[in-house]
Amino acid sequence: MTDVLDTPLVQQSDAPAAHEEHHGHDEHHGPSGILNWLTTTDHKIIGMSYTITAVIMLLIGGAFAELIRAQLVSPNGHLVTFAQYNELFTMHGSVMIYLFAGPFAFGALANFVVPIQIGAPDMAFPRLNALSYWLYLSGSITMLLGFVTAGGAANFGWVGYSPLSDSINAPGAGADLWIGGLLLTGFSAIFTGVNLAATIFYLRAPGMTLFRMPIFTWNLLVTAILILLAFPVLTAGLIMLFADRHFGTHIFSVSGGGVPVLWQHIFWFWGHPEVYILALPFFGMVTEIIPVFSRKPVFGYKGMVFATLTIAALSLGVWAHHMFTTGVVLLPFFSIMSLLIAVPTGIKLFNWIGSMWRGQIWFSTAMLMSIGFVVTFLIGGLTGIYLASPPLDFFTHDTYFVVAHFHSVVMALVLGGMAGLYYWGPKMTGYMLNETLGKIQFWLLFIGTQVFTFPQYILGLQGMPRRMAVYPHDPQWQNLNLWSTLGAVMIGVSSLLFAINCITSWKKVPAGDNPWDAHTLEWFTTSPPPHHNFYRLPKIRSERPTWDYNHPEAPALAHGNGEGSHS
Amino acid sequence: METTPQPPQGAPARSGRSRRLRGLIALPFAALILSGCTVPSFGAKKSDTTTGLSTYHLWQGFSIAAAIIGGGTLLLILYAVLRYRRKDDSIPKQSQYHIPLELLYTILPILIVIGLFATTLVVENKVVAEPKTSYVVNINAFQWGWKFSYPGTNALVVGQTTQKPTMMMPLGVDVHFNLTSSDVVHGFYVPDFNFSRYALPGVTNNFTFHAMKTGTFFGQCTQLCGLYHSLMFFQVKVVSLPEYRKWIHQFDTPAGAAAAQAAQQALEQQNATHVPYKPASTTGTGAAN
Numbered sequence: 001m002t003d004v005l006d007t008p009l010v011q012q013s014d015a016p017a018a019h020e021e022h023h024g025h026d027e028h029h030g031p032s033g034i035l036n037w038l039t040t041t042d043h044k045i046i047g048m049s050y051t052i053t054a055v056i057m058l059l060i061g062g063a064f065a066e067l068i069r070a071q072l073v074s075p076n077g078h079l080v081t082f083a084q085y086n087e088l089f090t091m092h093g094s095v096m097i098y099l100f101a102g103p104f105a106f107g108a109l110a111n112f113v114v115p116i117q118i119g120a121p122d123m124a125f126p127r128l129n130a131l132s133y134w135l136y137l138s139g140s141i142t143m144l145l146g147f148v149t150a151g152g153a154a155n156f157g158w159v160g161y162s163p164l165s166d167s168i169n170a171p172g173a174g175a176d177l178w179i180g181g182l183l184l185t186g187f188s189a190i191f192t193g194v195n196l197a198a199t200i201f202y203l204r205a206p207g208m209t210l211f212r213m214p215i216f217t218w219n220l221l222v223t224a225i226l227i228l229l230a231f232p233v234l235t236a237g238l239i240m241l242f243a244d245r246h247f248g249t250h251i252f253s254v255s256g257g258g259v260p261v262l263w264q265h266i267f268w269f270w271g272h273p274e275v276y277i278l279a280l281p282f283f284g285m286v287t288e289i290i291p292v293f294s295r296k297p298v299f300g301y302k303g304m305v306f307a308t309l310t311i312a313a314l315s316l317g318v319w320a321h322h323m324f325t326t327g328v329v330l331l332p333f334f335s336i337m338s339l340l341i342a343v344p345t346g347i348k349l350f351n352w353i354g355s356m357w358r359g360q361i362w363f364s365t366a367m368l369m370s371i372g373f374v375v376t377f378l379i380g381g382l383t384g385i386y387l388a389s390p391p392l393d394f395f396t397h398d399t400y401f402v403v404a405h406f407h408s409v410v411m412a413l414v415l416g417g418m419a420g421l422y423y424w425g426p427k428m429t430g431y432m433l434n435e436t437l438g439k440i441q442f443w444l445l446f447i448g449t450q451v452f453t454f455p456q457y458i459l460g461l462q463g464m465p466r467r468m469a470v471y472p473h474d475p476q477w478q479n480l481n482l483w484s485t486l487g488a489v490m491i492g493v494s495s496l497l498f499a500i501n502c503i504t505s506w507k508k509v510p511a512g513d514n515p516w517d518a519h520t521l522e523w524f525t526t527s528p529p530p531h532h533n534f535y536r537l538p539k540i541r542s543e544r545p546t547w548d549y550n551h552p553e554a555p556a557l558a559h560g561n562g563e564g565s566h567s
Numbered sequence: 568m569e570t571t572p573q574p575p576q577g578a579p580a581r582s583g584r585s586r587r588l589r590g591l592i593a594l595p596f597a598a599l600i601l602s603g604c605t606v607p608s609f610g611a612k613k614s615d616t617t618t619g620l621s622t623y624h625l626w627q628g629f630s631i632a633a634a635i636i637g638g639g640t641l642l643l644i645l646y647a648v649l650r651y652r653r654k655d656d657s658i659p660k661q662s663q664y665h666i667p668l669e670l671l672y673t674i675l676p677i678l679i680v681i682g683l684f685a686t687t688l689v690v691e692n693k694v695v696a697e698p699k700t701s702y703v704v705n706i707n708a709f710q711w712g713w714k715f716s717y718p719g720t721n722a723l724v725v726g727q728t729t730q731k732p733t734m735m736m737p738l739g740v741d742v743h744f745n746l747t748s749s750d751v752v753h754g755f756y757v758p759d760f761n762f763s764r765y766a767l768p769g770v771t772n773n774f775t776f777h778a779m780k781t782g783t784f785f786g787q788c789t790q791l792c793g794l795y796h797s798l799m800f801f802q803v804k805v806v807s808l809p810e811y812r813k814w815i816h817q818f819d820t821p822a823g824a825a826a827a828q829a830a831q832q833a834l835e836q837q838n839a840t841h842v843p844y845k846p847a848s849t850t851g852t853g854a855a856n
Contacts, residue, residue, distance in 0.1 A: 082794050157791045163768060164751045169793060254769035260752065261767060294651070297663045303673075325754070326765045327772035331691060336684050343676045349640065350672045356647040359659050363652070371648060378640055382633045389687040391622045391694045392629060395611075395761040398754050398789035461610040463758025465789040468797040472729075473785060556663040 041126035047112030054104035061095035093158030119205025135188035143181025146174030154178035162252035193227030207540030219284030237266035282416035294359030307344035338388035365438030369419035380408030401460025426511030452487025754789030
């Protein structure tokens with residue numbers, strides 16, 4: 001095998017997993033059109049379906065957000081009723097976390113990119129992959145159908161705290177559809193986790209050792225493992241909740257000897273790893289993008305991998321920092337564990353800066369979005385450190401300070417996701433997105449995010465609780481709320497610009513194989529890649545096989561001493 | 568029954584070992600507190616309770632650390648972005664590792680985290696301390712109101728949504744609170760005290776306030792509890808100790824007892840008929856203010 005690898009190009013067509021014969025571009029036997037989409041097991045088409053579905057969910061969740069912000073422009077807003085407001089923020093959070101951020105992170109770009117990045121022809125279990133997508137789509141529709149039931153959609157917050165989510169306080173079918181939708185998308189996530197882990201462990205191309213995997217793939221491997229550890233717990237909790245609602249069990253009800261706080265433990269035991277299940281793929285995206293547009297290898301590659309592993313390990317022991325004010329958790333343990341997460345996160349941040357340092361930075365839209373991600377994530381990360389300190393959490397818990405904190409974080413992820421779409425979009429479709437529109441979108445999104453969150457930090461410190469339909473007691477909060485709403489409108493407009501860009505750029509400028517002079521294997525194949533991804537592979541001697549092939553004179557330097565990192 | 572007045576008590580005495588540790592940690596912290604008037608508030612409010620004030624100082628400490636770290640990092644990002652713009656098509660030096668630098672930004676954050684955790688512990692021990700006191704208030708949260716009762720006395724205050732039931736507490740002494748809920752999870756939150764705590768069904772939570780200023784302080788529910796969550800108001804009225812005693816005694820008169828009983832009956836009747844209380848201020852500008 002070794003002598004094969006030492007030839008400049010590996011003809012992969014004789015490898016057993018590869019496609020049998022390539023008759024020209026992207027040809028394979030099977031149905032076409034809508035039937036192809038319905039029956040496909042190709043990870044690229046499934047990845048596309050995931051991407052489109054997740055972006056639609058982003059727009060739906062965003063529309064809910066605009067309604068919420070519109071209600072809050074006045075202390076006695078009349079746009080929606082109290083009941084509708086509770087449905088709106090519940091479904092806003094649920095759609096964004098369960099139906100957009102997660103599936104976009106580990107279903108959409110991961111599905112498309114990971115197999116290609118490691119030189120694999122498809123996911124390890126293509127049919128399971130298709131099942132994941134269809135479970136995700138049906139789960140999403142199930143959850144949203146709550147709006148057409150008599151009692152309306154779920155209205156107990158996206159965290160569904162018991163006993164507010166029991167059959168007495170939330171009797172409607174909307175709550176059951178919420179649970180059902182979550183069970184379906186939960187299984188979808190678990191299957192995707194199995195698939196990603198198996199693919200990354202078993203389908204890497206010859207030469208692609210673990211420590212030659214691109215950081216994006218590394219992060220998805222760790223994400224997949226976190227999914228397998230966390231999601232089954234949520235599934236179990238949801239079944240318990242459903243049993244309490246319908247089968248007369250008393251797991252979470254005081255009257256039957258149950259413990260309401262148990263739900264919070266179960267939920268957050270999933271919920272905090274979930275934060276990193278969402279975040280790690282986006283960390284991976286910008287870790288791919290920043291070095292490419294700085295024309296340098298990622299700084300501190302191994303440190304980056306260990307930082308990811310450390311974050312994942314710590315994330316399993318911090319869930320109760322969401323429960324500091326319950327008075328029934330061990331404060332110091334969860335405080336120090338949460339504070340420690342700042343260390344590997346800081347390492348990542350400095351590695352991103354190090355990757356730009358002394359580079360040749362090309363400010364493409366993808367790069368701008370990535371820099372916007374780093375800055376916004378810095379703000380969200382720093383405010384997160386406050387919340388890891390129990391006394392400061394007592395002070396700010398359930399206020400807009402917390403709302404602002406996690407919106408800084410998730411808006412950073414949106415910026416990272418947009419970076420990913422501008423970066424990999426040309427690979428997926430074969431056509432470039434318009435850069436001018438992209439840059440306008442970036443500035444609207446980036447400035448809008450700060451205008452949206454900063455007033456919320458101040459409102460939180462002034463004592464405005466979250467999930468308030470009105471604030472008649474404190475009309476002086478109106479101005480800051482107006483600013484926040486203005487930011488939300490800017491974000492909304494930026495989303496529309498993205499939709500316009502997708503439509504107007506369609507089939508305009510062909511992308512070519514490698515428009516960014518990028519590093520990893522997906523840029524070695526065509527855009528979009530053929531049915532089983534590769535006709536040939538370069539030899540893989542580092543985490544940058546495509547770069548090494550295109551720039552044999554410029555390998556990464558080991559430890560700054562001028563020697564190549566070939567090992 | 569009248570409670571025996573007691574001198575205010577501080578936090579319980581600590582062991583020598585932890586006192587040494589506290590001394591060590593408290594040094595920079597004490598400097599911070601001494602210069603409290605010159606340190607900016609970073610958007611937070613000084614509190615009117617002792618524990619709230621400690622929390623405020625912790626907030627200032629964290630904010631200074633955040634400003635230095637965040638500001639420095641932001642400058643690094645800005646410098647890199649502006650200084651290393653693409654100028655030509657040359658390939659920059661492909662350096663990938665710098666072990667001393669990487670160690671520096673691993674170890675330094677660990678030290679900072681240890682510092683933040685140590686100051687957190689000092690303040691946390693103050694905030695969650697439960698010094699002995701004979702002033703006790705039982706708080707019961709329900710959809711969508713509050714019931715304040717004073718064990719050993721006849722005093723009782725109950726009210727819903729924008730009625731803003733008022734919890735009386737005496738100035739300058741430790742007051743102990745037992746907080747619980749009779750239905751869903753609620754959040755007991757007094758912004759001016761820089762403190763909140765969940766009211767959980769089936770659990771009694773304890774905490775202590777030591778008010779430093781008389782006055783009326785607004786409070787409301789912070790944990791989503793259903794339809795009228797936005798209007799689940801209350802207020803805390805801090806009065807001098809003699810005034811507090813006078814207020815407690817007023818419930819021993821027939822008129823006071825009758826008023827408390829009437830409030831309780833109104834509540835029970837409402838609960839029995841399951842007619843949700845419709846606050847006047849949900850429409851129009853008739854906010855209770």
